[in-house]
Amino acid sequence: MGLFGFLLVLHILSSIAFIGPAFVTPIIRRSARTVGQLHFVLGITAKLAIMPKIGGTGLILTGVGLMIITKMGLSQMWLNVSILLALLMVGLIDGWIEPRMKKIRKTISERQDQSNDIPAEFGLQLKKIVPIEMAAMLLMIAVLVLMVVKPF
Template sequence: MGLFSVLLVLHISASIAIIGPAFLMPFIRRSARTVGQMQFTLGITTKLAILPKIGGVVLGITGVGLMIITKMGLSQMWLNVSILLSLLMVVIIDGWIAPRMKKIVKIISETQDKGREIPTEFGLVLKKIIPVETAAQLLMIAILLLMVIKPF
């Protein structure tokens, strides 16, 4: 197996490591109905959050390697658009969603009554995050389509 094939397999594997957890984490969080369930789901999503970070580093390194091997550089419009959308997605997730989720995790972890329904204020904060998470998920789909179809 040549270097190109190895890089391509690693690149695709890294994209799966990013898209899988990042796409599913919001759905897992939204399924919680009690404080105990929310603590459990936040614990799971916190542990899964490492996969997109590792995958992002591998994706970047293998992507650059593939661009060098194929001598493509930044000459393809689909590649430029997908890189820009990826950067936008990182800003949305790390700059907007993650800080708000950290606050929620802290407050929920301090809540003692695990059987009680999730307090209304947390529900409101989560509802404000949902449209932004949906936008990030749509960006993931757009990036994936650009990488597979290479439309322009």
């Protein structure tokens, strides 16, 4: 396996590290039924948040390396569109979802009673995040399709 194959494998592994937690986190979060469970789940998802940062860095480095090796640069439309969609996805996650989740985590950690049902106010805050999470997931799927199919 040459340099191209090595970079391609690292690129694919980086995309799994980048995208995987974003698909799993909402499912894990929705499983919480009590304040204690929600506190635990939010702690786990906060720890999972490092994976997209590592994966994103790997994606950028390996992607640039692949573009240099193939002498492709930014000449392909599918590549430009996928980079744009990925940046939009990162903006949604880091700029919209994460600040709201940090606020919820802080409020949950301040609660003394960890055994009762999740108050309606938290449920409402979490439900407001769901459409943005769905949009981010759809963007991830679009980027993956563009990277695999390379339609234009």
